[in-house]
Amino acid sequence: MAIRAPSRCETACAEIVVSYVKQLPYGENGLTIPLSGSRGAAVWIVAALRCAAVCENAKPGESEMMKTLLRCAAPLALVVAGGASAQVTVYTDQAAFLAAISAPGVDTFSDLGSHVYIGSPITRAAGGYGYTASAANGLYGEGAGASHWLSTNTATDPITLSNFTGGVFGAGGLFFPTDFGGNYINGGVNFTVSDASGNFNYTLTNAATNSFVGFVSTSGINSLSFSAVQNGVRWPTVGNLTLGGAGLAGAVPEPATWALMILGMGAVGAAMRRKRATTSVNFA
Incomplete structure (x- = not known):
C-alpha cells in the first residue's frame, strides 16, 4: 500500500503548528498543562491564520482549493484536539493563585x-463553597498556637477533598507533614487532582508550614487528595484551605473553537472566490 507524501500545504501547516506550540504558556507561575488562558488562544489564532496563508500560496488550482483547505485542517485539528481538554495549573505562589480564581473562600479549621x-x-x-473531607481511618484536628490544621x-x-459545591475551579492551601504529636516535621506531600x-x-518537597500549593482546572475540580511522603512516619496536614471559582481565563473560548471558526471562515472565502472565478458573462 503506497503512502501519499504530504503536500506542501500540509507540511508547512504542521511546521507552523509545532513552532507555535513552543510558544504556549508553560506556567509563568507554575506548571501549565498545556493550553490555558487568553495567550494560548491567541497563539492558536495566529497559527491558524498562518496555515491559511500557506494554503493560499500553494496554488493547487481553483477547483482544488476547498479540498486543500480541508486537508490542511487535519494536522491543525489533531493538535488542537489534544489541547481542547481540561488543563490543570499548579501554583506555589499564593498571590498568583488568588489572581487566577474568583470569589475565594477560606476554611481555617479553627x-x-x-x-x-x-x-x-x-x-x-470555605466561604460560599462546600466540600467533604475524608480519610480511611478518620480525620484529626491539629494546630500550633493560633494556627489550626x-x-x-x-x-x-491520604486526605480526600471532594463533593465540591458552588463551582470550585481552584483549590489550594498550606500543605505539610506533621509528627505523632501534631508538630511540623520536614518532608514532602503527594497530590492527586481529579478533573x-x-x-x-504533583509532589511538593521540603514542605514547610507556610508552603502554599494551589491547583486551578479549566473544567472544575472534582477532587483533591494529598498524603505525606513516608520518609519515617509523617501525617498529611493542611491549613487555610482556599477554594475559588473560575477566573477570567475561564471565559476565553477553547483553542478548538477558535481554530474551527477560522478554518470555517476560510472555507467560505475559498468557495466564494471559486464561484467568482467560474462566473462568465454572455453578451447577446
Missing part, C-alpha cells in the same frame, strides 16, 4: 481544636 479525633467523612465550608488519624492515609480530563499528580 473549630476543630488541637489533638482531637473527629472521624470521617466531615462536611465543611486538618490532619489524619493514621499517617499513611474532567482525569488525574494529575
